[in-house]
Amino acid sequence: MLKFPIFMDAQSTTPCDPRVVEAMMPYFTEKFGHPASRNHPFGWEAEAAVDRARGQIARLIGARDPKEIVFTSGGTESINLALKGIAEMYREKGNHIVTTVIEQRAGIDVAKRLERQGLEVTYVPVQPDGLIDVAEIEKAITPRTILISVMFANNEIGTIQDIAAIGRLAKSRGVIFHTDATQAAGKTPIDVEAMGIDLLSCTAHLVHGPKGAGALYVRRKGPRVRLTPLIDGGGHERGMRSGTLAVPLIVGFGRAAEICREEMADEAARIGKLRDRLQDMILSSVDECFLNGHPDRRLPNNLNVSFAYVEGESVLMGLNKETALSSGSACTSATLEPSYVIAALGASAELAHSSIRFSLHRFNTEEEVEYVGQRTIEVVKRLREMSPLYELAKEGVDLKSIKWKAD
Amino acid sequence: MAYSDKVVDHYNNPRNVGSFGKDTPGVGTGLVGAPECGDVMKLQIKVNLETGVIEDAKFKTFGCGSAIASSSLATEWLKGRTVDEAAVIKNTDIVTELKLPPVKIHCSVLAEDAIKAALADYKTKWGTQAPAEAAASASS
Numbered sequence: 001m002l003k004f005p006i007f008m009d010a011q012s013t014t015p016c017d018p019r020v021v022e023a024m025m026p027y028f029t030e031k032f033g034h035p036a037s038r039n040h041p042f043g044w045e046a047e048a049a050v051d052r053a054r055g056q057i058a059r060l061i062g063a064r065d066p067k068e069i070v071f072t073s074g075g076t077e078s079i080n081l082a083l084k085g086i087a088e089m090y091r092e093k094g095n096h097i098v099t100t101v102i103e104q105r106a107g108i109d110v111a112k113r114l115e116r117q118g119l120e121v122t123y124v125p126v127q128p129d130g131l132i133d134v135a136e137i138e139k140a141i142t143p144r145t146i147l148i149s150v151m152f153a154n155n156e157i158g159t160i161q162d163i164a165a166i167g168r169l170a171k172s173r174g175v176i177f178h179t180d181a182t183q184a185a186g187k188t189p190i191d192v193e194a195m196g197i198d199l200l201s202c203t204a205h206l207v208h209g210p211k212g213a214g215a216l217y218v219r220r221k222g223p224r225v226r227l228t229p230l231i232d233g234g235g236h237e238r239g240m241r242s243g244t245l246a247v248p249l250i251v252g253f254g255r256a257a258e259i260c261r262e263e264m265a266d267e268a269a270r271i272g273k274l275r276d277r278l279q280d281m282i283l284s285s286v287d288e289c290f291l292n293g294h295p296d297r298r299l300p301n302n303l304n305v306s307f308a309y310v311e312g313e314s315v316l317m318g319l320n321k322e323t324a325l326s327s328g329s330a331c332t333s334a335t336l337e338p339s340y341v342i343a344a345l346g347a348s349a350e351l352a353h354s355s356i357r358f359s360l361h362r363f364n365t366e367e368e369v370e371y372v373g374q375r376t377i378e379v380v381k382r383l384r385e386m387s388p389l390y391e392l393a394k395e396g397v398d399l400k401s402i403k404w405k406a407d
Numbered sequence: 408m409a410y411s412d413k414v415v416d417h418y419n420n421p422r423n424v425g426s427f428g429k430d431t432p433g434v435g436t437g438l439v440g441a442p443e444c445g446d447v448m449k450l451q452i453k454v455n456l457e458t459g460v461i462e463d464a465k466f467k468t469f470g471c472g473s474a475i476a477s478s479s480l481a482t483e484w485l486k487g488r489t490v491d492e493a494a495v496i497k498n499t500d501i502v503t504e505l506k507l508p509p510v511k512i513h514c515s516v517l518a519e520d521a522i523k524a525a526l527a528d529y530k531t532k533w534g535t536q537a538p539a540e541a542a543a544s545a546s547s
Contacts, residue, residue, distance in 0.1 A: 404441035
């Protein structure tokens with residue numbers, strides 16, 4: 001039996017796994033201690049729980065030492081701490097950061113702020129398939145470069161970058177390497193040692209953990225990375241992030257990471273198969289729709305398609321009573337600008353307005369995929385019947401030949 | 408963003424979707440907006456050349472639900488009006504009727520533009536002739 005609404009917007013957030021909630025529960029009530037309380041059992045118990053979570057997260061990303069995990073409030077804070085913390089700590093050494101045009105909003109917005117504060121930032125372009133050309137990063141490095149920041153996998157198109165190659169490059173040039181792995185962690189194997197990652201941002205709520213907990217991996221050896229904290233106070237988290245730790249959320253994050261590590265191989269295969277089924281259904285039934293991003297080097301849970309001649313928000317509107325999806329269209333946000341990620345791929349602005357993101361999660365079923373695929377096809381076909389662009393295209397009119405009166 | 412019931416109704420049951428042949432007697436066509444902006448509206452009126460009354464109207468819209476609703480509503484309002492009466496429809500009337508939020512006001516502006524463009528096209532093609540003459544020339 002299908003239960004509505006169906007959630008296929010798992011790159012925005014995910015439901016907590018019941019096993020995660022179960023692990024968290026005692027830490028709200030009987031195990032409520034402050035992990036920095038060193039002189040009584042309540043504190044010891046909380047500290048042990050937090051350290052266990054550190055270990056669980058460290059193992060998920062291949063970190064050698066659990067102490068390298070710094071807890072934050074989420075991905076956005078981790079990214080802020082990484083970029084601003086490095087910029088401040090290493091400002092004697094240099095003033096240049098290399099990042100990409102497809103970072104998530106936090107990455108772009110922090111870089112813009114640093115620029116306003118006098119840093120130089122190079123935004124490396126993306127190729128049409130969603131991959132960043134490592135040679136472009138290499139070209140951008142100067143003697144004043146202190147940080148390379150490249151997302152592991154993109155939040156809209158799911159494209160997985162060649163992180164190991166970027167790690168090698170960073171190492172060879174003596175530049176610190178941060179990756180935003182908020183979308184990748186728990187979905188695809190990560191090994192900070194093998195991949196040469198110095199800083200890594202991740203968040204609990206995208207791996208079936210709770211909202212409000214995130215982590216920044218900060219390498220301790222080879223090189224020892226130092227950061228200026230954003231938040232001053234009691235000197236928690238090795239002085240990098242003061243503030244009482246959100247113990248229940250962190251326990252949940254740890255448990256969520258542990259489940260991901262144990263089940264990743266099976267889950268990726270299962271979800272990847274569902275995603276492929278959805279993709280095949282849609283691409284084989286609808287003419288002139290295009291896959292955005294790399295077809296293979298992609299998160300198993302991501303599908304991003306542009307449906308030519310129909311606008312994304314209108315597609316969502318046809319589905320949103322029963323299915324939660326996301327669109328790169330302008331109208332979904334207050335900005336009225338279409339997805340900068342899809343636009344950066346070189347797609348026309350029209351196709352950027354027409355993009356829909358399906359993102360699957362642990363609890364999606366085959367039945368849900370069949371339903372969502374079928375309904376999407378119906379809605380797109382109905383909207384095409386209403387689309388003047390589709391009509392013109394079918395008449396053989398080249399849409400580019402028309403002089404559009406844009407306001 | 409939650410849509411008003413009227414927007415949802417027009418989206419689910421759009422009135423007057425379709426097209427008239429561009430050169431059909433009495434038809435005026437407006438095509439406004441731009442694909443790269445995410446909205447394009449085609450609005451057509453079919454005017455009775457004897458009476459000057461809009462007998463039928465059709466639209467096709469590429470755009471969000473509010474754009475679809477704005478143009479659907481416009482076709483409803485156009486039917487039965489004379490060409491002069493049609494010219495007084497304002498985007499603010501559409502905003503009020505559909506309870507459009509501020510970020511969607513541009514949809515109503517586009518609908519008003521589409522009405523104006525359709526009326527202008529009608530006038531260019533058919534409006535210089537007296538109604539009877541136009542009918543005669545069309546049938547010849």
